[in-house]
C-alpha cells in the first residue's frame with residue numbers, strides 16, 4: 001500500500017476534524033434557527049415570507065431616518081370604522097359632507113352630533129398592538145417621524161412622543177373657536193376636550209345615533225359649546241374637507257423630509273389617495289427611501305403602488321405591523337386592543 005492510500009484509509013476510520021466541525025456548525029445553525037423562529041420569524045398565519053420578513057427587519061434595524069404615513073386602517077383593529085365600504089355612512093350621510101365648513105355653518109348641531117359620536121367611539125376604543133409597536137419604534141429610533149391622518153387620539157394614548165408625530169388632520173380631542181380660521185377678527189381659542197363636550201351633547205344611553213332610524217336628540221344652537229373669549233360657536237379642532245393643514249404641521253413634516261436621506265418609509269392603513277398625504281410617498285422615494293406597505297389591499301395604481309424592492313404586507317395592520325416590527329422592538333403581544 002502506498003503511503004498516500006494508507007493515509008486516506010486511516011482518515012476514513014474516524015471522522016475527520018473537518019466533518020466534525022461541519023456537524024457542530026449544522027447543530028449551531030439549527031439552534032440559531034430555532035431561536036430566530038421563536039423570536040423573529042413571521043407569524044405563519046399572516047402569510048408573509050421569511051425572506052420578506054428578514055429583508056425588512058434587516059433594513060429597519062440599520063435605518064436611521066424612518067418616515068411613516070398612518071391612516072384609518074391602523075385603527076381598524078381597535079374597532080373604529082375606516083370610512084371605506086358600506087360602514088362609512090353616518091345616518092346615511094357621507095362623512096365628508098359632515099366634516100365640512102359649510103355643513104357646520106348650515107347645521108352646527110348635526111355636525112356636533114357626528115363628531116360627538118366619533119369622540120365617544122374613539123374614547124372607548126383602545127390602542128392596538130400596531131400603535132404600541134410604533135411607539136416602541138419611536139423610542140428606539142429618534143430619527144423616526146410619523147404623519148398621522150387619524151384624529152382618534154390612539155397614537156397619543158399609546159404614548160407616541162409628540163415631537164415625532166404630526167397630526168395633519170387635527171384631533172377629536174381638541175376643540176377650537178369657529179372663528180379660528182377666519183381672515184378677519186380671527187380668534188385663536190383652542191382647548192383640550194373629552195366626550196361629552198357638554199351635557200347637551202350627551203348621546204342617550206344605548207342609542208346608536210349613527211343609525212338614521214334612531215332619533216337624533218334635539219339640541220338648540222344655544223346649547224352648543226361657545227368660545228369663552230368671543231362667544232362664537234366652538235367646533236372640533238379637526239381639519240374639515242377643503243381646509244388646509246395648519247402651516248406649523250406642514251412645516252414640521254417638511255423639516256423632516258428635507259433634512260437628509262430617508263432610509264425607509266412605512267405606509268400603514270392608508271390607500272394614500274388623499275392629497276397632500278399621498279404626496280409623501282414620492283417625497284420619501286426621492287429622499288432614497290424603500291417603502292413598506294401595510295394594507296388590506298394591494299394598490300395597483302397611483303402613488304401607493306409597490307415598486308420592485310418595496311415590501312407589501314397584506315392584512316390587518318394591527319397584526320402585520322406588530323409582527324413585522326418585532327425584530328426591532330420585540331414582541332408587544334396580541335393583535336387586539338391594549339388592556
Ligand SMILES: [Zn+2]
Pocket residue numbers: 177178179187188189227228229230231232
Ligand atoms: Zn373665539
